[in-house]
Amino acid sequence: MRNSKWLSILGLGILGLLLNAPPTRADTWDKRTTVTFKEPVEIPGKVLPAGTYIFKLMDSSADRNIVQVFNSDQSKLFATILAIPDYRENPTGKTVINFEERPTGAPEAIESWFYPGDNFGQEFVYPKSRATELAKATNHQVLSMPSEMAENINKPVKSAGEAPVAAMKNAPVKAVKPTGEEVDIAKAIKPGPPTVQLAAAQPAAPKPTMAKEKGLPHTASPVPLVGLLGVLSLGAGGMLGGLLKRKA
Numbered sequence: 001m002r003n004s005k006w007l008s009i010l011g012l013g014i015l016g017l018l019l020n021a022p023p024t025r026a027d028t029w030d031k032r033t034t035v036t037f038k039e040p041v042e043i044p045g046k047v048l049p050a051g052t053y054i055f056k057l058m059d060s061s062a063d064r065n066i067v068q069v070f071n072s073d074q075s076k077l078f079a080t081i082l083a084i085p086d087y088r089e090n091p092t093g094k095t096v097i098n099f100e101e102r103p104t105g106a107p108e109a110i111e112s113w114f115y116p117g118d119n120f121g122q123e124f125v126y127p128k129s130r131a132t133e134l135a136k137a138t139n140h141q142v143l144s145m146p147s148e149m150a151e152n153i154n155k156p157v158k159s160a161g162e163a164p165v166a167a168m169k170n171a172p173v174k175a176v177k178p179t180g181e182e183v184d185i186a187k188a189i190k191p192g193p194p195t196v197q198l199a200a201a202q203p204a205a206p207k208p209t210m211a212k213e214k215g216l217p218h219t220a221s222p223v224p225l226v227g228l229l230g231v232l233s234l235g236a237g238g239m240l241g242g243l244l245k246r247k248a
Contacts, residue, residue: 037052080154084173086120095116098113111142130150142175145172152167
């Protein structure tokens, strides 16, 4: 009886630990990243003073993403930015932010942002007037949208369904060459890998519809695993009980 009692207590203890174990989570869908700049940097619509900021995805739709930039405790929104997926062949385990080359003394302008481990990152889209200036100053083409869209960057939006976000998603996006000529975006963005390779890289790539699936950050329920481990623990308890009876 005493052995059976201790086995029951042991089994309940193991089951309790399993049921209270935290569920496994997938990578953060919004790619939240904390970055610190030692000098002022430019993003579409404004220049950020040196300091610590949070970058994260607000929403994704087809081939367009919305990036929001907050202060370190997310109490203040600095910008809501339109971005186009940018591809890199060799992802790293650290956050990577690429800058446009700038004249000496001018704040560097952010070109793209890559989340650790991802093949696909976010290339920022600048209002056309500013994109033209950057393209000429850096001798490098810059993604652009109509200049009137600039006012939407600084509006305090909280959800993907608000008008400023919808306007940016539907805005025509081009690439401005150093000559000031606009070209189709397909000729400006870096091509991704062939279809066969893309299938292998998908786990690290931001899914276009992920923002509409805000319930997906959690992986499948851990209940099946708990059940399996529970059965194993009961089986082990039975075997131990049998051994103890034989000795008795």
